[in-house]
Each structure stands twice: as C-alpha cells, then as structure tokens.
Amino acid sequence: MKRIQFTAEDLARTRVATTIGVxxxxxxxxxxxxxxxxxxxxxxxxxxxxxxxxxxxxxxxxxxxxxxxxxxxxxxxxxxxxxxxxxxxxxxxxxxxxxxxxxxxxxxxxxxxxxxxxxxxxxxxxxxxxxxxxxxxxxxxxxYWSRVRSHLSEVRGAFVRTMADGGVEQLFTTLGGPLVRWRPPVLEVAHSHDADIHLNGRGLVIAPTMFSTPQIELLSSPLDPDRAPTLAIPALGHSSLDTALWEDVGQSTAQSLEDLLGRTRAAVLRATLGGCGTTELARRLHISPATASHHATVLRNARLVTTRQDGKAVLHTLTSLGIALLEQRSPLA
Structure with missing residues (x-):
C-alpha cells in the first residue's frame, strides 16, 4: 500500500494530464x-x-x-x-x-x-x-497512437468533468475503482510496496495510461524534488473490449492521404498528432519553419488542425476531423 499524504495546498495544486509520455x-x-x-x-x-x-x-x-x-x-x-x-x-x-x-x-x-x-x-x-x-x-x-491518444483524452476529459462537478476529492473517490481509496487527507493506492509519500505542497498529476500493467504507479523525478509526482491510472479495464483501438492504419491509408494532401502536407498532418510546435515540425520533417507554418495554416483553415498559444510558442494539434482523415473514417464513427 502506498499512502499519499495531502495538504490543502496539495489538493489545490492537483491536476490531470493526458499521458505519461510516449x-x-x-x-x-x-x-x-x-x-x-x-x-x-x-x-x-x-x-x-x-x-x-x-x-x-x-x-x-x-x-x-x-x-x-x-x-x-x-x-x-x-x-x-x-x-x-x-x-x-x-x-x-x-x-x-x-x-x-x-x-x-x-x-x-x-x-x-x-x-x-x-x-x-x-x-x-x-x-x-x-x-x-x-x-x-x-x-x-x-x-495505434491516434486512437490511443484520443481515448486518453476522453479519459482525461472525464477526470476534468468530475473535478468540475465535485472537486478534487470527488475525483479521488471515483478513481481507480477498488485500487484507490480516499481517506482524507490520505489517498491509499494498492501496491506491492509499502510507503508513505508526502507531497509537501507539490500537488499531484493524475494521468491515464494505455499499456501499463493493472497496477497503479506513482512516478516521480528523483533529481527534481520540487516537481509534482504523477499517478498513472490504467485507462482500460477488463470489461473495456473496444477492439477498434487496435485497427492498424496501413500503407494504403498513408498513400491515399499523400495523394489527397501532397506528401509534405500529409507529413505535417501526421506529425501534428499528439501536439507539435512549428519549430519542432520543421525539425522533424527537415523543412524550414516558414514552410511548416504555411502548411499548418492551410490545415488549420481546413479545420484539420487547431493552433493555440503555448508560452512564447504555438502548439498545433489535430481536430477530430483531422484524426478522422488521418485514419480515413467518418468523424462520427
């Protein structure tokens, strides 16, 4: 059992993320x-x-x-x-x-x-x-990443709605089923190792994960003691038999996407999956930042990509229509 000790400051700083990382x-x-x-x-x-x-x-x-x-x-x-x-x-x-x-x-x-x-x-x-x-x-x-990412975003959205309706403590009472129990001010997490974890005002990041074992894990950075640890929650249960997640997007899909958009613009669309800045797009695809920005603008005008400010940079992400096009399916499927 891991016992995560919360203060009022920790509760205020608790947030949810979409992924623990690729x-x-x-x-x-x-x-x-x-x-x-x-x-x-x-x-x-x-x-x-x-x-x-x-x-x-x-x-x-x-x-x-x-x-x-x-x-x-x-x-x-x-x-x-x-x-x-x-x-x-x-x-x-x-x-x-x-x-x-x-x-x-x-x-x-x-x-x-x-x-x-x-x-x-x-x-x-x-x-x-x-x-x-x-x-x-x-x-x-x-x-499978486009579907996996979409599913993780849906799970995160459910976390956010729960927090909006009943606060962080309401989220804790519905998190992880029998593997997690909220006993204010302690969140008990079933685990093979026994430990008491004091957040000391850092808060907690809660993130769904797709391929992890059924065991909930607490991830922390050993060289950054001020960084909030992450509680990784499996996003799929034994009853979640959504086999559509595992439909492979084959080479024919990739080729037809290039035929429709052109090779570079199709590559920009694929690279934007999961979120990507203009400079990173240019680096990944070996094109100039101006060219990357132009293609992202065209895709945004076609409602395939959305762009938001991320600090001093911008972050491009796929819309549901962009994901549907990438997978060549109906956006309502």
Missing part, C-alpha cells in the same frame, strides 16, 4: 507484449504485434528485469507525446539520473557490462536504447 507507453507496451496473462482487451493488439519485434528490441528488453524494480521511462525521457523529443531527452539525460534509475535494476549477467556503460553515460549505449525505442514504438504504439 516513451513510458512504449516501454510498457513491450513489457505487455510478453505478458501472456494480459487482459483480453489487449489480445487483438498482442496477436497483431507479436512476432514483428526482432533483435532491435534487445536493449529495451535488457532494461526490463523479471523481478525487482522497473525503470521509470517518464523520469528519464519526459511525458512528451513526441518520440523524437523523448529520444532527445534520453540523449541529454544527466549521468546522475541514469545511475539513479538504473542502479537498482536486477540486470541479467550478460547485460551488466553494457548496463554499466549506459549508467556511465556512454553515448553508444544511449544510441542503442534510442534506436530500440524508435523501433519498438514504430511497431507497438505508432500504428
């Missing part, structure tokens, strides 16, 4: 792929994906010991929905953070030398993890 979802998807006792809701996904990961998954598998603590990919690579940003965060992660996250893992003897190099900040070892992350993401997450 890196963490990718790690969890690889782990889930090996779990033959996973919920039936993932069975179609497992059948579709299993066998498509080869040796390229090796570095990620090495970071997933069969027993003991697990790696916190959100801490290492952030909660970004962009796989490129996640890789950048991994490559820039401080050596001290690598040692904290990897030092207690029970590595297989054949991986210990490689793991020591990774903990010491070895660039080649990081590149191996980055390549494995991209390869696994392209197979286990990317083909």
């Amino acid at each position: 890196a963490a979802e990718t790690f969890d998807s690889v782990r889930l792929l090996k779990d033959r006792d996973a919920s039936l809701v993932f069975r179609r996904w497992q059948v579709s994906v299993r066998g498509r990961l080869g040796e390229q998954a090796g570095p990620l598998a090495a970071l997933m010991p069969r027993r003991g603590p697990l790696i916190d990919a959100t801490s290492l690579m952030g909660d970004t929905a962009s796989i490129d940003e996640a890789v950048d965060n991994l490559m820039a992660a401080p050596r001290a953070l690598l040692r904290l996250e990897l030092g207690n893992l029970d590595f297989h003897p054949t991986h210990r030398s490689w793991a020591r190099n990774l903990m010491d900040g070895d660039r080649e070892a990081r590149l191996e993890v980055a390549a494995a992350l991209r390869a696994c993401h392209s197979v286990t997450v990317a083909p």
Whole structure:
C-alpha cells in the first residue's frame, strides 16, 4: 500500500494530464507484449504485434528485469507525446539520473557490462536504447497512437468533468475503482510496496495510461524534488473490449492521404498528432519553419488542425476531423 499524504495546498495544486509520455507507453507496451496473462482487451493488439519485434528490441528488453524494480521511462525521457523529443531527452539525460534509475535494476549477467556503460553515460549505449525505442514504438504504439491518444483524452476529459462537478476529492473517490481509496487527507493506492509519500505542497498529476500493467504507479523525478509526482491510472479495464483501438492504419491509408494532401502536407498532418510546435515540425520533417507554418495554416483553415498559444510558442494539434482523415473514417464513427 502506498499512502499519499495531502495538504490543502496539495489538493489545490492537483491536476490531470493526458499521458505519461510516449516513451513510458512504449516501454510498457513491450513489457505487455510478453505478458501472456494480459487482459483480453489487449489480445487483438498482442496477436497483431507479436512476432514483428526482432533483435532491435534487445536493449529495451535488457532494461526490463523479471523481478525487482522497473525503470521509470517518464523520469528519464519526459511525458512528451513526441518520440523524437523523448529520444532527445534520453540523449541529454544527466549521468546522475541514469545511475539513479538504473542502479537498482536486477540486470541479467550478460547485460551488466553494457548496463554499466549506459549508467556511465556512454553515448553508444544511449544510441542503442534510442534506436530500440524508435523501433519498438514504430511497431507497438505508432500504428495505434491516434486512437490511443484520443481515448486518453476522453479519459482525461472525464477526470476534468468530475473535478468540475465535485472537486478534487470527488475525483479521488471515483478513481481507480477498488485500487484507490480516499481517506482524507490520505489517498491509499494498492501496491506491492509499502510507503508513505508526502507531497509537501507539490500537488499531484493524475494521468491515464494505455499499456501499463493493472497496477497503479506513482512516478516521480528523483533529481527534481520540487516537481509534482504523477499517478498513472490504467485507462482500460477488463470489461473495456473496444477492439477498434487496435485497427492498424496501413500503407494504403498513408498513400491515399499523400495523394489527397501532397506528401509534405500529409507529413505535417501526421506529425501534428499528439501536439507539435512549428519549430519542432520543421525539425522533424527537415523543412524550414516558414514552410511548416504555411502548411499548418492551410490545415488549420481546413479545420484539420487547431493552433493555440503555448508560452512564447504555438502548439498545433489535430481536430477530430483531422484524426478522422488521418485514419480515413467518418468523424462520427
């Protein structure tokens, strides 16, 4: 049992997010792929994906010991929905953070030398993890991400409505079913490890997660004690047999989208999934910021993309119509 201690300031600073990050979802998807006792809701996904990961998954598998603590990919690579940003965060992660996250893992003897190099900040070892992350993401997450992201947004929206109707404490009473119990001022979370967690005014971030195990996890940044920890809540239960989530968007869809919009504009539409700024669009697609801005404007005028201010920059995200076009289905389906 984990007991999260709240003050009035913590309750005021509690908020909800859409995702724990694509890196963490990718790690969890690889782990889930090996779990033959996973919920039936993932069975179609497992059948579709299993066998498509080869040796390229090796570095990620090495970071997933069969027993003991697990790696916190959100801490290492952030909660970004962009796989490129996640890789950048991994490559820039401080050596001290690598040692904290990897030092207690029970590595297989054949991986210990490689793991020591990774903990010491070895660039080649990081590149191996980055390549494995991209390869696994392209197979286990990317083909389904638009639907997954949409579902996570719906779950977050339900959290927000509950908070709007009854406050944070009302959310706590309906969160996670029997795995979570609100005993003011303590939120009790069923867990294999016993611990008391004091938020000390930081508040709590509550985020749904798609591919995690049924166990609710508390994620925190060991090098940033002022940052609010994240409570990761599984978004799918055993009864949520929505197999439409696992319909793969194939190559024919991608080709017809390019025929309709043109290659670059279709690439901009795909890159905007999950949210992306103009500078990041330009970097990902190897085009100038002016060109990226032009294509985003055209897509916005067509109501496929919406743009909002995000600090000093802007953030482009897909509308429901944009997602429907990306998946080539009716927006009312």
